[in-house]
Amino acid sequence: MVLEHLEPRLVWEIFEMVFTATPRESKKEEKIREVLKTWIRARAESEGIDVVVVEDDTGNILVKVPATSGMESYPSVLLQGHMDMVCETDRPDGFDFDNSPIPVRIQDNGEWVDADGTTLGADNGIGVSLGLALIFDKDVKHGPLELLITVDEETGLVGAFGLEPEKMGIESRLLMNLDSESLGVITIGSAGGGDTTLTKTLERHEAQSKTFYVLEVKGLFGGHSGVDIHKHRANANKIVARILSSLTREMDVALAHWTGGDKHNAIPRESLAKFAVPSDRTDDAERIIAGVSRHILDYYTSGSKKLEPNIEITWKKTESIRVFSNEESMNIIATVDIVPHGPLAFSSHVPGLVETSNNLAVVKTLDDGVTVMLSTRSSVDDELEAFRGTLQNLAAVAGWEVTLKDAYPGWNPDPDSPFLKFVHQHYERLLGKEVRVEAIHAGLECGIIGSKIPGLQMLSVGPGLKNPHTPDEKVHIADVGVMYKLLKEVLANLDKM
Numbered sequence: 001m002v003l004e005h006l007e008p009r010l011v012w013e014i015f016e017m018v019f020t021a022t023p024r025e026s027k028k029e030e031k032i033r034e035v036l037k038t039w040i041r042a043r044a045e046s047e048g049i050d051v052v053v054v055e056d057d058t059g060n061i062l063v064k065v066p067a068t069s070g071m072e073s074y075p076s077v078l079l080q081g082h083m084d085m086v087c088e089t090d091r092p093d094g095f096d097f098d099n100s101p102i103p104v105r106i107q108d109n110g111e112w113v114d115a116d117g118t119t120l121g122a123d124n125g126i127g128v129s130l131g132l133a134l135i136f137d138k139d140v141k142h143g144p145l146e147l148l149i150t151v152d153e154e155t156g157l158v159g160a161f162g163l164e165p166e167k168m169g170i171e172s173r174l175l176m177n178l179d180s181e182s183l184g185v186i187t188i189g190s191a192g193g194g195d196t197t198l199t200k201t202l203e204r205h206e207a208q209s210k211t212f213y214v215l216e217v218k219g220l221f222g223g224h225s226g227v228d229i230h231k232h233r234a235n236a237n238k239i240v241a242r243i244l245s246s247l248t249r250e251m252d253v254a255l256a257h258w259t260g261g262d263k264h265n266a267i268p269r270e271s272l273a274k275f276a277v278p279s280d281r282t283d284d285a286e287r288i289i290a291g292v293s294r295h296i297l298d299y300y301t302s303g304s305k306k307l308e309p310n311i312e313i314t315w316k317k318t319e320s321i322r323v324f325s326n327e328e329s330m331n332i333i334a335t336v337d338i339v340p341h342g343p344l345a346f347s348s349h350v351p352g353l354v355e356t357s358n359n360l361a362v363v364k365t366l367d368d369g370v371t372v373m374l375s376t377r378s379s380v381d382d383e384l385e386a387f388r389g390t391l392q393n394l395a396a397v398a399g400w401e402v403t404l405k406d407a408y409p410g411w412n413p414d415p416d417s418p419f420l421k422f423v424h425q426h427y428e429r430l431l432g433k434e435v436r437v438e439a440i441h442a443g444l445e446c447g448i449i450g451s452k453i454p455g456l457q458m459l460s461v462g463p464g465l466k467n468p469h470t471p472d473e474k475v476h477i478a479d480v481g482v483m484y485k486l487l488k489e490v491l492a493n494l495d496k497m
Contacts, residue, residue, distance in 0.1 A: 019125035058162030059151035074143025078172035082153035085121035127178030180462035189439030194407030210276035222269035226442030236271035411447035
């Protein structure tokens, strides 16, 4: 065990031995569901704790634990997190997320836990580990306690959408979501969102008198499409589109292959395109690519604060393959170039908070066409739908088929919640400094869960987590101990709320 000397030991033991040891990519949670049910029941039997484990048809797991002696009259609390993780790697030879444990490690500075070349899965494995530890730690005193572990949060909040609270037997009216990523912050609101997919069915043909190139962009930070969308991070798909668009303004370009990004909620770190230009225009093509690439590199790597210090743009001649027509190739390239990426509007009520944004998440060519996936977020439901309507208009003009995935609602803040005031008071006392109460642009499951449980008071907390959804993801060791202490104190003192 790598993390055995970290405290609280039980939290880190659960995180390493259950979550990092078990494959749990979104939509592939069969193994983690079985491990969780088996581990919880075995641990409960060995500790002599009476737990009830319920699994619904969607795959969500609810753990119900009776109050410790003398605390039966305390209000019931629902702790909540999700079991799945985003799987990304920057290892040159890739990583087998379906069968291999996450290569967890402690950084040399002793302050952070991360993984060797992959996402860590602390989002949200560390939050659920905190919840499970509270159930089995004999030093924790609590009233009736419930832990809801949802499935497939990362690809569209599937577990929350499929949740049937009454059928599962959820009784709590106080919810602590454990999926936040900053110590000293209580989240009380989040954005809603929805995905839009553009599709074209096309025919390929053999290219005549053409020279083929492969263009690749890689080495970008990427990041979470909600948390990091405002940070001037490059989108690899947009860079490829910018370079190819410059070519189409000077010559015919026939697109053969394009793949960039693979998660709707991750800013694309890499993108690769294969295309053909007239063989008598190769000198012009290489001059244009070099010139545009130089401008891009200057923008992202110049100055004292380099926005993308590891960005790489490379191109070289390659073998010929079947292509789409020049006209359709231009249409595809122009669409990816035109569709906005990044913040679209900032909140007029909360300084610095992104109100509406769009992530140009995935571009993928197939044998018979191309797909572009877009992920839009907004804290204002009408603005979300208005921009998705704009995307529909753009698609109609450019001849794309459009699929709109059902949007999930935002979480409207309740700053007057007694539960919030109670937790806020304990949090500030514990830290000895001001604790911020804020809304975020990322999506949390609270909006959906709250819409299904009338009168539910909700908030979200968590330890410091950096660079989620990227191979640079890491969790701050000391913060985990602080968060565990906070949760213990809140549960032990709820009779004073």
